Amino acid sequence: MKRTAGFYGRLLFVLLVCAFMLVPVLMSLLAGLTRNYFQGVVASGLTLGWLLQVWAAYADTVWLSLRLAVACAVGVVMIGVPAAYALVRMNNRFSRAFEELMVLPVAMPGLASALALLLTYGQYGAFRGSWLFILVGHVIFTLPFLVRPVMAVMQRQHLPVLEEAAASLGAGPLQRFFTVVVPNSRAGILAGVLMVVTLSLGEFNLTWMLHTPMTKTLPVGLADSYASARLEVASAYTVIFLLLIVPLLIALQAINHHLARGDRP
Amino acid sequence: MTGTAIRLEGCRKTFDNGTVALHSLDLHIHPGETLAILGPSGCGKTTTLRLIAGLEHPDSGRVLFGEQDVTALPIERRDVGMVFQNYALFPNLDVAGNIAYGLKIRGMPKAERTARCAELLALVGLQDHGRRAVHELSGGQRQRVALARALAPRPRVLLLDEPLAALDAQLRERLRSELDQLLRHLGITAVFVTHDQGEAMALGHRILVMEHGRAAQLASPQALYQQPANAFVAGFVGNLNVFPVLARSPCGVKVPGGDLPWSTADFPDTLYCRPEHVRIADGNGHLHGHLLAQFFQGAHSRLLVDVGGAQPLLVDCDEFGRHGIGDTLALSIAPRHLFCLQGRGTRSEVSP
Numbered sequence: 106m107k108r109t110a111g112f113y114g115r116l117l118f119v120l121l122v123c124a125f126m127l128v129p130v131l132m133s134l135l136a137g138l139t140r141n142y143f144q145g146v147v148a149s150g151l152t153l154g155w156l157l158q159v160w161a162a163y164a165d166t167v168w169l170s171l172r173l174a175v176a177c178a179v180g181v182v183m184i185g186v187p188a189a190y191a192l193v194r195m196n197n198r199f200s201r202a203f204e205e206l207m208v209l210p211v212a213m214p215g216l217a218s219a220l221a222l223l224l225t226y227g228q229y230g231a232f233r234g235s236w237l238f239i240l241v242g243h244v245i246f247t248l249p250f251l252v253r254p255v256m257a258v259m260q261r262q263h264l265p266v267l268e269e270a271a272a273s274l275g276a277g278p279l280q281r282f283f284t285v286v287v288p289n290s291r292a293g294i295l296a297g298v299l300m301v302v303t304l305s306l307g308e309f310n311l312t313w314m315l316h317t318p319m320t321k322t323l324p325v326g327l328a329d330s331y332a333s334a335r336l337e338v339a340s341a342y343t344v345i346f347l348l349l350i351v352p353l354l355i356a357l358q359a360i361n362h363h364l365a366r367g368d369r370p
Numbered sequence: 371m372t373g374t375a376i377r378l379e380g381c382r383k384t385f386d387n388g389t390v391a392l393h394s395l396d397l398h399i400h401p402g403e404t405l406a407i408l409g410p411s412g413c414g415k416t417t418t419l420r421l422i423a424g425l426e427h428p429d430s431g432r433v434l435f436g437e438q439d440v441t442a443l444p445i446e447r448r449d450v451g452m453v454f455q456n457y458a459l460f461p462n463l464d465v466a467g468n469i470a471y472g473l474k475i476r477g478m479p480k481a482e483r484t485a486r487c488a489e490l491l492a493l494v495g496l497q498d499h500g501r502r503a504v505h506e507l508s509g510g511q512r513q514r515v516a517l518a519r520a521l522a523p524r525p526r527v528l529l530l531d532e533p534l535a536a537l538d539a540q541l542r543e544r545l546r547s548e549l550d551q552l553l554r555h556l557g558i559t560a561v562f563v564t565h566d567q568g569e570a571m572a573l574g575h576r577i578l579v580m581e582h583g584r585a586a587q588l589a590s591p592q593a594l595y596q597q598p599a600n601a602f603v604a605g606f607v608g609n610l611n612v613f614p615v616l617a618r619s620p621c622g623v624k625v626p627g628g629d630l631p632w633s634t635a636d637f638p639d640t641l642y643c644r645p646e647h648v649r650i651a652d653g654n655g656h657l658h659g660h661l662l663a664q665f666f667q668g669a670h671s672r673l674l675v676d677v678g679g680a681q682p683l684l685v686d687c688d689e690f691g692r693h694g695i696g697d698t699l700a701l702s703i704a705p706r707h708l709f710c711l712q713g714r715g716t717r718s719e720v721s722p
Contacts, residue, residue, distance in 0.1 A: 262461070266456070267458050269425055269445070269454070269458065270458035270459075270460070271475075273425075273445050273446070273529075274446075274519070274523065275446050275449075275472055276446055276475045284471075288462040289462050
């Protein structure tokens with residue numbers, strides 16, 4: 106087949122768009138591995154030194170971020186799965202309004218939500234100073250990202266009939282929830298959890314307002330290093346962040362693909 | 371598993387939107403009996419089943435299993451087995467997991483559970499399918515798994531909601547006879563809902579025909595067909611020819627298309643007869659009309675004859691193709707096959 110000029114024109118356009126989005130990421134990765142960015146890669150050569158330096162200085166932010174992400178996922182599952190179930194079951198004007206309300210912290214600037222939290226709970230010193238304060242912010246912010254996919258799966262699975270079947274076999278309400286509702290929503294729960302972990306790891310707005318010097322997360326540390334340290338250090342920090350987040354994104358994509366094909370007939 | 375009697379006493383059910391689903395239903399189901407609840411959609415048959423199951427609760431009235439009043443018990447404490455219309459198998463469990471679910475909920479030890487599960491797989495002929503995923507099964511296999519799952523915990527009564535409706539015609543026929551054998555073998559009290567009169571006739575010891583939330587008639591399949599309580603039952607169970615009576619005539623009554631031999635003293639508005647009781651006469655018949663259409667149906671053929679009434683007359687006979695469309699046919703009906711239906715629940719017998 107003979108390709109026309111139009112085809113090559115479109116190809117060029119696509120490649121340009123890709124380059125526009127990817128080159129900054131690659132530049133950042135490269136900067137993190139370059140001995141001296143101002144002399145250039147060729148003149149100064151590559152090194153892992155910056156990565157080690159970042160790890161030495163900021164390892165605790167990485168651990169805090171991971172701990173926050175895991176705790177956030179656990180918290181969101183414990184609140185979000187029963188909430189999604191209740192919303193699916195009710196399915197009336199009130200439940201739809203509540204669903205909209207839940208998305209509010211996502212639509213609102215993170216700074217505003219954080220300010221609201223500070224105004225309400227700021228005076229409880231011990232709580233204010235602990236990482237749990239940031240956790241509350243993350244849970245509020247990420248909740249809809251779990252509730253939405255879980256609701257979508259629940260609505261598709263004919264849960265009311267499955268629950269009636271379980272009840273006819275002797276299962277009480279709690280048994281039905283754990284043996285029928287949860288297992289048959291697991292694809293949605295998994296997708297939601299990965300989304301929540303990803304969002305929690307990268308969250309900056311809220312966290313920046315809520316953190317203390319003792320509770321710095323990875324993105325907050327990243328901002329610090331951009332502001333105060335060498336460009337190579339900040340870039341090496343980005344490399345570490347990408348190492349954490351990219352596998353999660355790939356897993357998320359795989360699960361979404363699985364969901365889109367439809368679980369089971 | 372021996373049968374438990376089921377009694378509904380004055381059960382009434384109104385839905386939230388104000389629709390009355392059931393008007394004070396009384397029903398007594400014998401131990402070990404298979405009862406079919408038959409009717410068009412919206413007649414209250416599913417509501418009746420769900421009342422027995424405990425998935426709905428009556429506004430007033432009582433539900434009794436044997437001597438026990440179960441009206442207030444939720445379904446999980448009624449000890450019923452239920453087969454749902456689309457089977458509602460748990461997609462997260464395999465076949466054996468589905469069958470063992472009720473046993474596990476009751477806390478049966480694993481070894482016993484496995485043995486009981488194998489017993490039921492054998493009962494429904496799926497010995498080698500225990501580890502299969504539900505979505506790998508055909509419609510007929512799902513139906514059997516649903517049945518095995520419902521029977522596994524040895525329920526007091528078995529309830530089936532349109533158990534064969536989701537299957538294609540041929541499979542439905544086969545599973546119907548399998549289900550029939552199984553129910554007779556187990557001797558369990560079974561109630562099933564259907565809109566298919568053939569299914570109700572084949573499986574039910576007795577049939578409850580329902581109309582607009584009321585019991586229209588409760589009788590054996592034969593009685594229902596031969597002595598329908600009213601025109602609704604007669605029309606729903608089998609086909610029916612309707613003759614509006616125009617006037618008395620010297621040898622009976624005058625109807626569109628001719629005279630019918632009606633010698634009883636009373637004078638009904640309408641007479642009825644079944645399509646298989648109308649004969650094509652060689653000479654003089656009671657009625658005359660033109661052949662409109664004929665359908666070959668295997669063992670017999672159905673002819674549609676225009677006798678000048680509102681509806682063409684249905685005639686079931688084995689004379690396909692002997693007459694051409696538009697031919698004039700003479701039809702006769704033996705007097706004993708004519709009947710009239712007067713109001714709800716009464717039927718006047720016809721003397722020849």
